[in-house]
Amino acid sequence: MRFVYSWCVVALFAPQLEGRAQDAVPIHREPRHRLVLDSVRFRVLDVQIVPGDTTRFHIHDTAILYVDLAPSPVAIQILGGAWTGFTPPGSPGGRTGPVRIDSTYVLHPITHRVTNTGASTFRVLAIISSGPAPASGGDTTQTLPGTTELRSTWFRQARVQMEPGSTTEWRTSGTPVLIVQPALTGIEVELEGAARQRLESAGSWILVPARVRYRIANTGTASADALAIQIR
Secondary structure (H helix, E strand, C coil), X not given: CHHHHHHHHHHHHHHHHCCCHHHCEEHHHCCCEEEEEECCCEEEEEEEECCCCECCCEEECCCEEEEEEECCCEEEEECCCCEEEECCCCCHHHCCCCEEEXXXXXXXXXXXXXXEXXXXXXXXXXXXXXXXXXXXXXXXXXXXXXXXXXXXXXEEEEEEEECCCCECCCECCCXXXXXXXXXXXXXXXXXXXXXXXXXXXXXEEEEECCCCCEEEEECCCCCEEEXXXXXX
């Protein structure tokens, strides 16, 4: 009888043990949030969730910028709450790689998990701040190439719409800049004194260190977008 009673107690409390706060991990340690760059100021994560898969509970407590590469409907469960559906926004005006910034986690951290409820892989490139907010709002003296679309205390993002064969002017930033190719095109990035580097696939990127001159070229045969993301 004691064995049966003990088993019943375990069965009764097992659902409550799932998803405890102490089981949650920092976002950059969640397996589907693959860490591809870890620096003092920021981290870059390549987030991929296949259909039907669910992440571990993970913690959002810093500012984050998302580049949507392969949107798919997902369901999100905040720890202790119910599941809610979410569909990533489409690309306005046919632009590739919509960009979103969420700074609310700084003041209101959350712990949640995500399930891909769609029929294709969900993929975003996520850039997360890993340091305190810049005291003066970061470097604002240098302009990014293209058209600025988003800005916050932690990030500034511009879109460079390039015709075939075009090249931007040389640019410099007092803080690091990430150049992202949201779709498979012919984007190349040249750092001063170095050979051009081709971005080989959709979602590929290159880091431009602070105070290094750079320019972007479209060597393809079609118009292309490049994203310039300044870490402020």
